[in-house]
Amino acid sequence: MEGTLVNRKKVHRIMKLKGWTLHQRLAGSRPRVETNISITESPIQRWATDLGNIFCGEDGWCVFVPVIDCCTREVLGHALELTGKAKTAERALEEALLARFGTLRSAPQGMLLRHDNGLVFGSRRFRAVVRDYGLKQEYITPYTPKQNGLCERFIKTFKEEFCWCNRFTSIAEARVALAKFIHHYNHTRPHQALSYQIPNQRNQDLCKSAA
Numbered sequence: 389m390e391g392t393l394v395n396r397k398k399v400h401r402i403m404k405l406k407g408w409t410l411h412q413r414l415a416g417s418r419p420r421v422e423t424n425i426s427i428t429e430s431p432i433q434r435w436a437t438d439l440g441n442i443f444c445g446e447d448g449w450c451v452f453v454p455v456i457d458c459c460t461r462e463v464l465g466h467a468l469e470l471t472g473k474a475k476t477a478e479r480a481l482e483e484a485l486l487a488r489f490g491t492l493r494s495a496p497q498g499m500l501l502r503h504d505n506g507l508v509f510g511s512r513r514f515r516a517v518v519r520d521y522g523l524k525q526e527y528i529t530p531y532t533p534k535q536n537g538l539c540e541r542f543i544k545t546f547k548e549e550f551c552w553c554n555r556f557t558s559i560a561e562a563r564v565a566l567a568k569f570i571h572h573y574n575h576t577r578p579h580q581a582l583s584y585q586i587p588n589q590r591n592q593d594l595c596k597s598a599a
Contacts, residue, residue, distance in 0.1 A: 418505070418527040426458050426502055426538045430598065431591055432488065434458040434500040434526070436539035437480065439472050439508065440546055445557035452546065452566070453477050455484035458502070458538050460594070461579055462587040463570050464488055468563050474513040485521060495522050502526040502536055545573075 403409050428434045440452040451472035455465040465484030469476040481501070485492050501523045503509045509525070518525050528535035550569045556562040578584040585593070 418510070419525055421502065421526045421528055421535050424532075424535050426536055428459045431457050431459045431594055432496055432499055434502055435464070435484065435523075436502045436536055437477065437509070438503060438536060438539040438543055439477075439506065440543045440551075442468070442551050442562060443556070444559040444562045445555075447559040450559050450562070451476055453480040454539065454542060454546070455480045455501075456539055456542055457488075457587075457591070460587045460591040461538065461542070461582065462574050462591055463542070466566070466570060468559060468566055470559065472508055474508050474511040474517075477508050477514055478517050481517065481521070481523075492521055497522060499523050500526050502528065502539075504528055504533070504536060505530055 400409070426434065426436055434457075435455055436458050437453060437455045440454075441449050442452055444450045447470060450468055450470055453467045453469075453472070453476050454463050456463050464487050465480045465482070467476045467480040467483065469479070482492060485495060489495060499522070501518055503525070505527050508514060509527070515525065533540050546569075550566065554562075554565060556565070574588045575586060578586055579590075582590050
């Protein structure tokens with residue numbers, strides 16, 4: 389009852405036994421970005437990822453995770469799932485690796501993966517997956533989304549040109565439409581920042597010049 393005197397230590401002990409306390413996150417160093425700009429001059433130097441939400445009718449709000457190349461702006465992999473867990477981000481990354489390299493462990497040594505400081509990207513499972521595939525994580529400085537500007541901009545485009553223009557009845561329906569949107573984004577839609585080139589064409593041109 390309000391006003392009743394209690395022993396704080398006893399209350400804490402009871403709450404701990406009941407599992408009502410929050411787990412304190414362990415302090416640790418995270419590999420912060422070395423440059424504020426996420427853009428790279430050539431492909432497969434840095435990829436970026438983030439989370440977005442989309443309403444899928446009977447399935448409610450679902451989580452979208454893209455993985456983009458910070459040079460060509462290609463969406464190399466994506467996942468749309470019911471929940472935003474580490475497994476969702478893992479699937480998007482694996483799709484990107486398979487699309488670009490054909491295998492999961494052929495990324496060039498030291499290739500970077502930039503993202504924010506969310507629980508998904510900082511989870512033990514996701515960190516282990518990224519490390520196993522030979523990539524290096526880059527955490528942006530807290531409260532500075534501009535450091536992940538390319539992916540943030542794509543999420544905005546995703547909302548404006550896909551989410552807000554459609555009304556889906558289920559996640560299955562949204563997945564089919566999303567695959568078509570990603571293909572259009574990569575193979576048809578010109579980008580002003582790429583001098584009105586298409587992302588896929590940009591990648592082909594850069595690969596030819598590097599050959």
